[in-house]
Amino acid sequence: MGGILQVVTGDGQLNADQIKAFIDGHKLAETGVDYQVVAITGPQSSGKSTLMNILFGTKFEEMDALSGRNQTTKGIWLAKSDKIDHPATLVMDLEGSDGRERGEDDTSFERQSALFALAVADVLLVNMWAKDIGRETGAGKPLLKTIFQVNLKLFEPAPNKQRTVLLFVFRDRTKTPLSRLQQTWAEDLTRMWASIAKPPQYEDSLFTDFFEVQYAALPNFEDREEEFRAESVLLRRRFTMEEEDSLVRVSNDKLPGHALELHIEKCWEVIKEQKDLNLPAHKVMVANIRCAQIMEDQLAALAEDQAWLQLSATALAQLVPAFGATAAALISSCIAGYDEEARYFEAGVRQAKREELVARVLALFKVAHDAQLRHLQAKVLHGVKVALEPTHTGSSSSAAMSSSSSMGPANDAPAPGFSAHAAESRRKALQQFAHGLQDLFVAVADWDTQAAQHEMVQSIDAYIEGLKQAKVAEVQRLAERCLADALAGPAISLLDHAPADLWPRLGKLLASAAAKAEQVVSEGLVGYDLSEEEQYALATQLDSFANGKLEGHVQEAAHTALSRMKDKFTEVFSRDEKGMPRAWGPRANIPAVTQRARLASAKVLAQLAILRIGAPQELGEAVDRAVLGLAADKGPEEASSSAAEIGDAAEFDIMSASEWPQAPAASVLLTPSQCRTLWRQFASDANYTVQQAMATQDANRAASNRMPPLWAILAIAFLGFNELLAVLYNPLWLILFGILFMFGRTVYLELDIDAEMQRGLLPGFISLSGKFVPTIQAVTQRTVEAARQFINNPQALAHQVQHQMSEAVAAVAHANGDAADAVDAESSTRQSEASLRRRRDDNGGVEMTSSHLEKHADAASLANPTASSERRKTK
Numbered sequence: 001m002g003g004i005l006q007v008v009t010g011d012g013q014l015n016a017d018q019i020k021a022f023i024d025g026h027k028l029a030e031t032g033v034d035y036q037v038v039a040i041t042g043p044q045s046s047g048k049s050t051l052m053n054i055l056f057g058t059k060f061e062e063m064d065a066l067s068g069r070n071q072t073t074k075g076i077w078l079a080k081s082d083k084i085d086h087p088a089t090l091v092m093d094l095e096g097s098d099g100r101e102r103g104e105d106d107t108s109f110e111r112q113s114a115l116f117a118l119a120v121a122d123v124l125l126v127n128m129w130a131k132d133i134g135r136e137t138g139a140g141k142p143l144l145k146t147i148f149q150v151n152l153k154l155f156e157p158a159p160n161k162q163r164t165v166l167l168f169v170f171r172d173r174t175k176t177p178l179s180r181l182q183q184t185w186a187e188d189l190t191r192m193w194a195s196i197a198k199p200p201q202y203e204d205s206l207f208t209d210f211f212e213v214q215y216a217a218l219p220n221f222e223d224r225e226e227e228f229r230a231e232s233v234l235l236r237r238r239f240t241m242e243e244e245d246s247l248v249r250v251s252n253d254k255l256p257g258h259a260l261e262l263h264i265e266k267c268w269e270v271i272k273e274q275k276d277l278n279l280p281a282h283k284v285m286v287a288n289i290r291c292a293q294i295m296e297d298q299l300a301a302l303a304e305d306q307a308w309l310q311l312s313a314t315a316l317a318q319l320v321p322a323f324g325a326t327a328a329a330l331i332s333s334c335i336a337g338y339d340e341e342a343r344y345f346e347a348g349v350r351q352a353k354r355e356e357l358v359a360r361v362l363a364l365f366k367v368a369h370d371a372q373l374r375h376l377q378a379k380v381l382h383g384v385k386v387a388l389e390p391t392h393t394g395s396s397s398s399a400a401m402s403s404s405s406s407m408g409p410a411n412d413a414p415a416p417g418f419s420a421h422a423a424e425s426r427r428k429a430l431q432q433f434a435h436g437l438q439d440l441f442v443a444v445a446d447w448d449t450q451a452a453q454h455e456m457v458q459s460i461d462a463y464i465e466g467l468k469q470a471k472v473a474e475v476q477r478l479a480e481r482c483l484a485d486a487l488a489g490p491a492i493s494l495l496d497h498a499p500a501d502l503w504p505r506l507g508k509l510l511a512s513a514a515a516k517a518e519q520v521v522s523e524g525l526v527g528y529d530l531s532e533e534e535q536y537a538l539a540t541q542l543d544s545f546a547n548g549k550l551e552g553h554v555q556e557a558a559h560t561a562l563s564r565m566k567d568k569f570t571e572v573f574s575r576d577e578k579g580m581p582r583a584w585g586p587r588a589n590i591p592a593v594t595q596r597a598r599l600a601s602a603k604v605l606a607q608l609a610i611l612r613i614g615a616p617q618e619l620g621e622a623v624d625r626a627v628l629g630l631a632a633d634k635g636p637e638e639a640s641s642s643a644a645e646i647g648d649a650a651e652f653d654i655m656s657a658s659e660w661p662q663a664p665a666a667s668v669l670l671t672p673s674q675c676r677t678l679w680r681q682f683a684s685d686a687n688y689t690v691q692q693a694m695a696t697q698d699a700n701r702a703a704s705n706r707m708p709p710l711w712a713i714l715a716i717a718f719l720g721f722n723e724l725l726a727v728l729y730n731p732l733w734l735i736l737f738g739i740l741f742m743f744g745r746t747v748y749l750e751l752d753i754d755a756e757m758q759r760g761l762l763p764g765f766i767s768l769s770g771k772f773v774p775t776i777q778a779v780t781q782r783t784v785e786a787a788r789q790f791i792n793n794p795q796a797l798a799h800q801v802q803h804q805m806s807e808a809v810a811a812v813a814h815a816n817g818d819a820a821d822a823v824d825a826e827s828s829t830r831q832s833e834a835s836l837r838r839r840r841d842d843n844g845g846v847e848m849t850s851s852h853l854e855k856h857a858d859a860a861s862l863a864n865p866t867a868s869s870e871r872r873k874t875k
């Protein structure tokens with residue numbers, strides 16, 4: 001876009017949009033710093049537009065010479081010179097000063113525009129009439145003085161940095177030599193500079209610290225136009241870099257072309273609003289904006305960079321070879337692009353924005369880098385697992401070592417054990433991790449990886465420790481199973497038999513089981529190198545487990561103490577010292593046997609009262625004496641008989657105590673109160689058994705009394721001998737007696753006279769009378785049938801009669817002499833039921849029901865109906 005642009009209108013409005021279009025149209029952003037802005041200021045109608053048009057080929061509006069000296073240029077105008085290509089030259093024409101159109105008092109715009117030209121232009125032409133040089137009020141001195149002063153105040157320029165070239169153009173050159181005019185004007189400038197009020201930091205500054213003064217003189221355009229144009233051509237050359245007295249200055253502080261738009265806008269904004277801003281701040285502001293834009297452009301470019309997109313996506317998914325180098329190249333490329341774009345801007349801002357750019361770029365890459373760290377950690381940890389898993393699970397160490405060889409140099413040395421192998425695997429893994437970190441190293445970033453290394457070490461150690469603890473737990477389970485097996489059977493058996501040395505034997509059993517468990521541990525953890533603390537902890541846990549197991553068995557025994565006491569009582573009471581069942585004959589000493597059985601049961605109760613593993617012996621003895629005292633509490637006779645065995649129980653009164661003296665609560669299985677209750681329940685059952693025995697003994701005595709006297713037996717034998725021989729020698733008598741005997745016995749059994757008589761004499765006779773006749777008829781019928789069979793087969797019937805007679809004889813003998821055997825059978829039956837009855841007794845503490853006992857007693861009586869009948873009589 002060529003042509004002329006009105007940058008600022010006559011009423012002070014900035015055409016920002018058009019400025020941008022102008023700069024873009026002339027591609028000034030691509031020139032970098034290879035451009036210059038040339039402006040001109042001076043009195044109204046002093047030929048400024050004419051000069052600029054001739055010098056730079058622009059087409060600013062000029063006043064027609066014939067129309068008079070009225071203002072033609074309103075506001076600030078901008079055009080690009082088509083006469084100078086290098087550097088690109090922007091030409092700015094300003095509204096003239098001293099304009100009559102604005103009035104004498106309205107000088108603000110001329111000051112603003114002059115100040116604007118001073119701030120924006122690289123070369124400011126100051127148009128002056130040659131004849132005004134030396135005059136105090138001429139030559140626009142007040143305006144110059146003002147803009148110099150305001151410039152210092154508003155923009156606070158840095159001394160000797162990018163000085164603005166002030167080209168004073170003396171128009172309508174006179175015969176006065178230029179040197180003379182220069183000298184005069186230089187003196188005027190010095191005085192002018194000295195007279196202005198300067199900020200404190202500029203008190204000692206010289207005019208030349210901020211401005212480079214150049215001069216030119218031109219003839220009158222109207223009168224000597226040809227000469228004017230020719231000299232203008234020469235003057236134009238000074239705006240290129242070709243001439244020796246070139247006005248083009250190269251400065252590092254110059255803003256690049258793409259910042260010119262913003263620079264113009266901010267300058268006018270500052271001037272317009274009269275903000276108390278300084279030039280560095282203004283430059284910083286411009287630099288801030290532009291550097292931020294460049295930074296964002298670089299970030300946007302990076303976000304669309306295919307190499308970066310691929311790297312970031314892959315880095316999140318897997319370990320990328322040479323990640324660090326790739327990432328560093330991308331980061332460096334991005335930052336280099338920024339450096340190139342922002343190199344003309346204020347150094348401090350540029351560096352600050354660069355650091356911000358680096359930080360933001362690194363933040364992007366940090367995500368990928370962290371993902372890479374995690375992948376590396378996972379890979380290394382996986383290597384450790386592959387190396388150690390076979391060893392831990394019991395595979396051959398050579399297999400483990402061959403697996404681990406993938407992580408580093410081969411090591412053919414045999415693995416001595418898990419701990420050594422784990423240490424070697426750990427060392428190789430950390431070495432592999434260190435190599436991996438080198439691949440991830442991003443030179444620009446130099447991220448700290450100490451935390452990652454620490455995590456890696458912790459992960460590996462935790463994994464190894466986890467394997468070790470798993471193995472320890474596994475071996476501990478094996479050892480506990482070994483302990484449980486070693487304890488269960490023997491301990492239960494000991495508790496069932498309840499020997500006198502129960503607790504010493506339980507102690508030995510515990511020690512034996514602990515030794516077996518220790519062996520399981522030592523064999524199972526070979527090579528795991530447990531520390532002393534770990535070994536102690538494991539041993540303690542196993543000890544606790546063993547004690548707990550044994551305690552469980554003992555507690556279970558204590559819970560079933562009642563049935564155990566009954567069993568012990570039955571064992572001692574029902575069997576003699578040789579283990580044979582007692583017959584309870586007439587001379588049996590039931591009270592003595594009873595007391596022995598009670599003492600034995602009391603010992604069982606005493607042994608189950610407290611845990612004695614590790615307990616002081618005195619405590620056990622005290623409990624023994626106290627519990628055995630219960631057995632003595634049975635009347636003076638029994639107490640005296642057992643006094644020697646139970647010792648002196650006076651020291652502890654179990655009948656009133658609620659707890660055992662000096663016994664830890666954890667070791668108490670049965671409190672004194674519970675012992676008393678159990679003993680009471682036991683005594684009730686035992687009394688019943690004793691009464692049974694005494695009844696049996698009474699029955700035996702009665703049976704013995706029913707035998708005929710000896711003299712009668714001898715008389716019968718002597719007097720009936722001949723009749724007996726007659727019967728035996730006469731077959732007819734023998735047969736007749738046999739038939740009568742069988743008939744009578746059959747009738748007796750059919751009527752079940754014994755059972756009927758148990759109801760009582762009168763009810764028995766009444767019942768028998770009712771069924772006597774039918775029974776006689778039935779037996780007679782069967783006898784006739786037998787006789788018929790005998791006629792048909794006499795040998796078979798004789799054999800049957802003989803067999804029944806032998807049974808009858810045996811029955812009579814049994815009824816007379818072996819009633820006690822029936823009682824013994826009942827006793828053994830009760831013994832066989834002891835285990836069934838035990839649980840029931842323990843739960844309810846009630847006696848076994850008589851129907852239950854009868855059920856088994858009847859089973860025993862099946863083989864001996866007479867004995868059964870005897871038992872019922874006893875009951």
Ligand SMILES: Nc1nc2c(ncn2[C@@H]2O[C@H](COP(=O)(O)OP(=O)(O)OP(=O)(O)O)[C@@H](O)[C@H]2O)c(=O)[nH]1
Binds near residue numbers: 066221
């Ligand atoms: N005496 C004299 N007159 C000149 C010279 N150059 C131009 N003029 C005349 O001065 C008049 C004003 O010219 P411009 O170029 O419009 O002056 P200007 O300074 O741009 O005017 P404004 O923009 O209104 O301030 C014209 O009539 C020109 O012919 C010169 O060198 N000497």
